[in-house]
Amino acid sequence: MRITGGEYRGRKIYSGKTKSTRPATDRVRETIFAIIPQYIDFTETTVIDLYAGTGSLGFESLSRGAKYVVFVDSSREAIKAIQRTAHSLGCGERCDIVLSMVERYVKHAPRCGELLFADPPYEMADSTRLPGFIARSAISAPNAVLLIEHSKQTTFPEDQMYTVFRQKMFGNSIVSFFRLSEKI
Numbered sequence: 001m002r003i004t005g006g007e008y009r010g011r012k013i014y015s016g017k018t019k020s021t022r023p024a025t026d027r028v029r030e031t032i033f034a035i036i037p038q039y040i041d042f043t044e045t046t047v048i049d050l051y052a053g054t055g056s057l058g059f060e061s062l063s064r065g066a067k068y069v070v071f072v073d074s075s076r077e078a079i080k081a082i083q084r085t086a087h088s089l090g091c092g093e094r095c096d097i098v099l100s101m102v103e104r105y106v107k108h109a110p111r112c113g114e115l116l117f118a119d120p121p122y123e124m125a126d127s128t129r130l131p132g133f134i135a136r137s138a139i140s141a142p143n144a145v146l147l148i149e150h151s152k153q154t155t156f157p158e159d160q161m162y163t164v165f166r167q168k169m170f171g172n173s174i175v176s177f178f179r180l181s182e183k184i
Contacts, residue, residue, distance in 0.1 A: 001056060004030050006063030008089055015054045016081035024056050024119065024149065028170050032147065033060055035166065035177070039145050040115050042066045048113035048139060050102045050120075055082040057117040057147075062091050069095045070113065072105045109139040116146045128156050135161035135180040146178040 001013045004026050024032070036042075042065040049058035052071040055078075062069050071082045079099045086092050098105060102120070116134060120127050130148060134140055146162070152172055156164065166177040 001026075001054065003056075003059055003063045005033060005060070006065065008059065008063035008091075011063075011089060012085070013054050013056050013059055014081045014084040014088070016077045016084075025170070028149070028173070028175065029056060029060050031168055031170075032057070032175060033064060035168070036115070036145070036147075039177075045115050046070070046111060046113045046141075048072065048109075048111075048116045050106070050116065050118040050134075052082060052117075053078050053119060055085060055097075057119070058082075058095070059085060059089070059091075061115065062089070062094055066115075067094070070098060070111065071095060072098045072100055072102055074099070074101045103133075106134060106137045106139050109137065112139055112141045112144070114141045114144050116140060116144060117148075118146065119149045122151045122154075127154060131156055131162045131178050131180075132159045135159070135178075140180045142182040144180045146180055147175055148178070149173055149175050 003009055003011050045066050047061040047066045047069045049071045052073040055071045058069040058071050082097050086095055152174055161181050162178045164176050165179050168175045
């Protein structure tokens with residue numbers, strides 16, 4: 001798998017030996033990163049890549065000028081692959097790679113992001129609660145944008161803490177774009 005655009009275009013993203021990771025396809029990443037600049041200025045953005053897996057969304061963000069990226073995953077194998085990619089790209093000073101359960105990290109996050117990615121396992125229980133959980137935490141900056149890749153069967157409840165402002169379908173997957181409300 002390779003980075004699809006920006007400074008590191010064509011450079012390799014390492015995936016490790018695990019088969020449990022489901023990285024975003026080139027088509028999904030290209031579409032997402034064609035849409036995001038309408039809502040986010042990458043040069044002023046801290047990105048948080050939750051359930052990072054290979055880190056493909058975070059590395060695409062760095063390649064396109066993101067100020068800083070935090071990668072969070074609970075798999076040691078995934079973290080090793082992300083570290084290997086960061087080392088090969090020479091972008092270690094612009095990222096933080098965290099081995100943690102995502103829920104624990106979100107509750108105690110030391111920094112917030114203007115752009116957040118979440119690509120949880122499709123079989124994860126309570127994934128529908130994820131946007132509200134993130135919106136109510138200190139991990140999201142005011143009016144942050146959250147993207148969640150999920151199965152077509154997943155529907156998110158209405159919540160005053162976020163609005164779904166766009167969705168893109170890719171086969172059996174959907175990427176939902178959320179605008180998170182300011183904390184009251």
